[in-house]
Amino acid sequence: MDLSVMxxxxxxxxxxxxxxxxxxDTYDDILTVARTADRLGFHALWTPERHFQQVGQVFPSPPVxxxxxxxxxxxxxxxxxxxxxxxxxxxxxxxxxxxxxxLSHGRVGLSVAxxxxxxxxxxxxxxxxxxxxxxxxxxxxxxxLWAGEAVEYPDGTGQPVAVVPQPRPVxxxxxxxxxxxxxxxxxxxxxxxxxxxxxxxxGQSRDELAEKIAxxxxxxxxxxxxxxxxAHGRVTLMAHTYVGAxxxxxxxxxAAPLKTYLSSYxxxxxxxxxxxxxxxxxxxxxxxxxxxxxxxxxxxxLLGSPGTCAxxxxxxxxxxxxxxxxxxxxxIGRDEVLAGLHRLAELxxxxx
Numbered sequence: 001m002d003l004s005v006m007x008x009x010x011x012x013x014x015x016x017x018x019x020x021x022x023x024x025d026t027y028d029d030i031l032t033v034a035r036t037a038d039r040l041g042f043h044a045l046w047t048p049e050r051h052f053q054q055v056g057q058v059f060p061s062p063p064v065x066x067x068x069x070x071x072x073x074x075x076x077x078x079x080x081x082x083x084x085x086x087x088x089x090x091x092x093x094x095x096x097x098x099x100x101x102x103l104s105h106g107r108v109g110l111s112v113a114x115x116x117x118x119x120x121x122x123x124x125x126x127x128x129x130x131x132x133x134x135x136x137x138x139x140x141x142x143x144x145l146w147a148g149e150a151v152e153y154p155d156g157t158g159q160p161v162a163v164v165p166q167p168r169p170v171x172x173x174x175x176x177x178x179x180x181x182x183x184x185x186x187x188x189x190x191x192x193x194x195x196x197x198x199x200x201x202x203g204q205s206r207d208e209l210a211e212k213i214a215x216x217x218x219x220x221x222x223x224x225x226x227x228x229x230x231a232h233g234r235v236t237l238m239a240h241t242y243v244g245a246x247x248x249x250x251x252x253x254x255a256a257p258l259k260t261y262l263s264s265y266x267x268x269x270x271x272x273x274x275x276x277x278x279x280x281x282x283x284x285x286x287x288x289x290x291x292x293x294x295x296x297x298x299x300x301x302l303l304g305s306p307g308t309c310a311x312x313x314x315x316x317x318x319x320x321x322x323x324x325x326x327x328x329x330x331x332i333g334r335d336e337v338l339a340g341l342h343r344l345a346e347l348x349x350x351x352x
Contacts, residue, residue, distance in 0.1 A: 001317045002043035003348050005033065005341070006081060006238055006325035009048060009056030026058045027068075029334045034069050036338055037076060040345040044077030044109065045069055046238075046325050049084050051120045055261065063096035070104035078104050081198055081238075081325065082113035082179040084120060085142075086127040086134045091153065091165055094145040098169040106170035111177035111198040111236075112139065139176065139193055143227055146174040173227045177236060187212045191219025194228035198325070200238040201300030202292075206319065209237075213320040234322045241302040241326035242336070243309050243343040250304050255293065257331025258303075262289045302326060302344070310347050 007030060034045050047065050050056025059065065062080040070078050078100060083093060093110075101108040114135045115121065121128040145151055146169060150162040177196035180186035182204055190197040197216055201209070213235055220233035240258060244250035263286070302309045302324070316324055326344065328337050 001313065001321060002323040003313075003344065004044040004046060004077070004079070004236070004323055004325045005037045005042050006046040006327045007033075007048065007059070007329050008238075008327050009050055009059050009329065023058050027065075030058070030065070030329075031068065031072050032334065033328065033337060033341070034073055034076070036341055038073040040341060041348070042076060042341075042345070043323060044079045044325075045073070046079045046081030046111075048081055049087075049113075051117075051123065053117070053119070063100055066097075066100045066108070067103055070100050070107065073104075076107070077109055078107045079109045080111060081177075082111040084115040085112040085138055086115055086131040087120065087123045090138050090142045090145060091151075091163065093142060094165040095167075097174075098146070098165065098167050101169040101171055102167055104170075108169070108171065109175035109177070111179045111196070112142075113179035116181070135178075136189055136193070139178075139195065140226070143174060143176070147172065147227065176228055177234070182208075182212075184212050184215055187216040188219045191216045191221075191233060192223045194220060194223050194226040194231075194233070196229055196234035196236060196322075198236045198238070201316075202238075202240065202296055204300070206299060206315070210319055217320070235320060236323040236325055237316060237321045238325040238327050239300060239302050239312075239316075240296065240330055241309075241324075241328050241340065241344065242332055243302065243306055243340045243347065244304065244336075246305045247308055251297075253332055253336055254303050254330075258296075259289050259293055261330045262292050306343055306347055309344070310350070313347065 037045060047062050047069070048056060048059050049062050050059045062083055066078045066080065080097070085093070097108055097110060112135060114131045118128060121131075127134055141151060145165050148164055148168060150164050152160045152162050155161040175196075177198040178186060178190040178193070179198045180190070182199065187197055187199075199209070199212070216233060216235065220229070221231045242250055242254050244253065297303060300312075302312055304312075313324065328340070332340070
């Protein structure tokens with residue numbers, strides 16, 4: 001089982017007035033963590049696409065940040081986790097990531113997502129209602145573009161023109177995942193498209209994940225080859241991660257920032273006009289956050305001592321997970337994050 005590093009975007013103390021920490025400091029932290037993960041032998045770096053929210057302020061453009069990560073590292077994979085596909089023309093996705101693939105000498109991989117927050121679709125308001133179908137229908141098209149096939153689109157005059165995106169990528173086939181928040185139909189769709197699946201442990205029980213992974217494997221095995229993964233597929237699960245000296249230290253360091261992060265997520269969900277979220281009181285938010293935190297400590301996170309985290313890694317491997325994307329930037333300081341990465345690397349070496 002591979003171990004990767006995922007950035008997902010903790011609250012930033014930078015403000016619109018310029019007070020507090022600068023976003024440039026956050027980018028410096030990301031580059032420092034990336035270089036460390038590269039040196040320690042981690043499998044890949046994942047960066048998200050986030051727009052217009054307090055959480056994830058520094059991640060509006062995965063290919064731009066990934067270009068910097070590509071030249072700052074030497075061997076580690078450079079992954080989008082995720083590209084919100086309905087917000088972008090597939091030609092632009094192919095072009096941007098082909099540049100990153102060249103800069104990284106063939107280390108790119110993409111997970112594509114449908115998007116979920118209505119505010120994100122300020123960038124493409126006409127694509128919100130049918131965002132799921134747009135995503136699934138665009139994946140074969142994106143694969144053809146990456147492979148160098150000409151695809152017809154209307155030009156500035158409205159007439160069709162066949163175009164081939166440039167530059168040509170280093171990899172002949174695009175390593176591709178589909179991001180899911182837990183919908184079993186998305187797991188099956190990923191299998192039918194012979195794409196990997198990028199999910200999360202949070203908010204799901206072990207039995208629920210086991211069932212979804214089984215459905216994905218069956219769909220993948222039954223699907224025809226599509227220049228994607230093999231018949232087994234690839235399951236990548238995101239898990240909040242901090243490996244501390246002991247469980248008590250981890251609870252002390254991780255509790256406040258993780259609860260703040262979970263509270264921000266709840267508020268963001270409630271503000272989504274396209275969902276069923278309702279405005280929460282401070283008391284309700286605190287209660288739900290505490291419940292989520294305690295449940296997550298019991299199963300699904302890599303928050304604890306080396307021994308505790310080793311048991312969870314073994315359980316995720318037995319569950320059928322091929323890769324754990326370790327979500328490390330949920331609010332713990334840079335020095336602690338780096339120390340935790342070194343402990344995690346030691347766990348990986350011990351398991352080999």
